[in-house]
Amino acid sequence: MPTVACATLGCKVNQYESDRILAGFAERGFSIVAAEAPADVYVINTCSVTSVAEAKSRKLIRKLAKQNPGATVVVTGCDAEMARLVGRTFPDATLIVANDAKLDIPRRVADRFASRMSAEAPVTSVQPSHGPRIRRVIKVQDGCDMFCTYCSVPLTRGEVRSRSARDILAEVASAVATGHREIVLTGVLLGSYGRDFCQSQATGEHPGSGNAVEDLPSLIKEIAAVPGVERIRLSSIEPPQVSERLLDAAAQIAAFTPHLHIPLQSGDDGVLAAMNRPYTRSEYRDLCRRACSTIEDLAITTDVMVGFPGETDQAFENKLDLVREIGFTRMHVFRYSPRPLTVAASRTDQVPESVRAQRANRLGQVARDLQLAFARRYLGRTMDVLAEPLRDSPGWLAGYTPNYIRVVFEGRPSAVGQIVPVRLLRIRGAAVLGELS
Numbered sequence: 001m002p003t004v005a006c007a008t009l010g011c012k013v014n015q016y017e018s019d020r021i022l023a024g025f026a027e028r029g030f031s032i033v034a035a036e037a038p039a040d041v042y043v044i045n046t047c048s049v050t051s052v053a054e055a056k057s058r059k060l061i062r063k064l065a066k067q068n069p070g071a072t073v074v075v076t077g078c079d080a081e082m083a084r085l086v087g088r089t090f091p092d093a094t095l096i097v098a099n100d101a102k103l104d105i106p107r108r109v110a111d112r113f114a115s116r117m118s119a120e121a122p123v124t125s126v127q128p129s130h131g132p133r134i135r136r137v138i139k140v141q142d143g144c145d146m147f148c149t150y151c152s153v154p155l156t157r158g159e160v161r162s163r164s165a166r167d168i169l170a171e172v173a174s175a176v177a178t179g180h181r182e183i184v185l186t187g188v189l190l191g192s193y194g195r196d197f198c199q200s201q202a203t204g205e206h207p208g209s210g211n212a213v214e215d216l217p218s219l220i221k222e223i224a225a226v227p228g229v230e231r232i233r234l235s236s237i238e239p240p241q242v243s244e245r246l247l248d249a250a251a252q253i254a255a256f257t258p259h260l261h262i263p264l265q266s267g268d269d270g271v272l273a274a275m276n277r278p279y280t281r282s283e284y285r286d287l288c289r290r291a292c293s294t295i296e297d298l299a300i301t302t303d304v305m306v307g308f309p310g311e312t313d314q315a316f317e318n319k320l321d322l323v324r325e326i327g328f329t330r331m332h333v334f335r336y337s338p339r340p341l342t343v344a345a346s347r348t349d350q351v352p353e354s355v356r357a358q359r360a361n362r363l364g365q366v367a368r369d370l371q372l373a374f375a376r377r378y379l380g381r382t383m384d385v386l387a388e389p390l391r392d393s394p395g396w397l398a399g400y401t402p403n404y405i406r407v408v409f410e411g412r413p414s415a416v417g418q419i420v421p422v423r424l425l426r427i428r429g430a431a432v433l434g435e436l437s
C-alpha cells in the first residue's frame with residue numbers, strides 16, 4: 001500500500017485543507033504516515049504570510065525531497081501561488097498545485113500509483129490532524145478583499161467565497177458523530193461569510209429547517225442547533241465584522257465559547273491608516289468594551305505586528321498603551337516582513353530588523369504578563385476544560401477552558417476528549433495548574 005505524508009504550514013484554513021487532502025488519499029487506499037516519516041508521497045501545504053513562513057516552506061520541501069529521492073513531492077498552498085505570481089519555481093517538486101485545486105491532489109496523484117493499488121484497496125478512516133478526536137476545524141469561507149497594505153493573502157487566496165451552509169452543517173454533524181467536542185470555524189476572512197450569497201441561491205438553507213443562512217451569526221445559530229454540538233469557537237474575526245448581531249448571538253448561544261480573536265495589528269491611528277486597516281484605536285477600544293459587556297467572561301486575543309514601515313517609537317508606545325488598556329488574554333506578536341507585490345514592500349521607510357526584534361521582545365513580555373494576569377482572575381474557580389493529552393507527561397493532561405485559559409492537571413488517559421470540571425489552583429512559571437473536581 002503506498003504511503004502519504006502531509007506537512008502543513010500556516011493558518012487553520014491550511015490545516016483544514018490538509019485534513020481533507022489526507023482523507024482523499026485514505027479513500028483511495030493510501031496509508032497515512034507522520035509528516036516527516038519515509039513516504040511515497042509528500043504533500044507540502046505551504047504558507048507565504050511572512051518571509052519566515054515562506055523560508056520554512058522552501059526549506060521543508062528541500063529537506064523532504066533530499067531525504068526521499070524517489071518520492072512524489074507535491075507543493076501547494078500560498079507559497080505555491082506566490083511563486084507562480086513572481087515567476088519563481090520549486091526545483092524539487094514533482095507537482096505544483098494551485099490553492100483552489102488542492103483538494104483534487106489525491107485523485108491526480110493516485111493515478112500515478114494505479115499499478116501498486118490492490119484491486120480492492122481498503123478504505124481507511126482518516127482522523128483529521130492525526131490527534132485524538134477533540135476539536136474539528138471547519139473552513140466555512142475562503143478569500144479576502146480587505147487588501148491590507150502589508151498582506152499578500154488577497155493575491156494568493158482570491159476573492160471571498162462562502163461554502164454552502166448545507167455542506168458545513170453536514171460536516172459538523174459528522175464531526176459530532178465521530179466524537180469531536182469542539183467545532184472551530186475558520187476562514188480567510190471569516191466574518192464575511194455569506195456576503196457572496198445572492199437571494200436566489202438555494203445553497204444557504206439548512207436542509208429541512210427552511211431557515212436561510214445569510215451570514216456568520218445565522219450560521220452559528222444553525223450549527224448550535226445540530227444535536228451534540230458542545231462548543232463552537234471562531235478562529236479569528238476582523239474588527240469591522242464583529243457586529244452587534246454576532247455579539248448577541250455569541251451571548252445567547254450556550255455552546256459559543258466566550259472567546260474572540262480580533263486582530264489589532266497596530267494601536268496607532270497613523271499606522272492603522274497606512275496599513276489600510278478600516279478602524280481607529282478608539283473604535284477598536286470601544287468594540288472591545290461592547291464585546292466584554294455583552295459576553296460574560298469574554299477573553300479577547302489578538303495578532304499584533306511590529307515594525308510596519310514608518311512605525312516610530314511613539315507609534316510603538318501607542319500600541320503598548322492600547323494593548324495594556326485592553327488587557328488581551330493572548331497575543332500573537334509577529335515582525336513585519338516585506339511581502340512581494342504589496343504596497344508596504346515598496347515603502348522606503350522600512351524599520352531596521354534590529355528595531356523590529358527589540359519591539360517584538362518588549363511586546364512579547366507584555367503579552368506574557370497580561371496572559372497570566374487574566375488567568376489569575378480565575379484562580380479558585382472550577383471551569384469546564386476539554387481534556388487533551390500532555391506530551392511526554394504520563395499521568396498529566398492539559399486543556400482549554402471556554403475562555404481559552406490553558407490548564408494543566410493530573411488525570412487518566414480515559415478523560416482525553418471529555419469536558420471535565422477543573423479547579424484552577426495556582427500559576428507556576430508560565431503554566432496554570434489545576435485539579436479535577
Ligand code: SF4
Nearest residue numbers: 144146147148151153
Ligand atoms: S484581512 Fe488583511 S491581513 Fe487578513 S488576510 Fe485579508 S488582507 Fe491579509
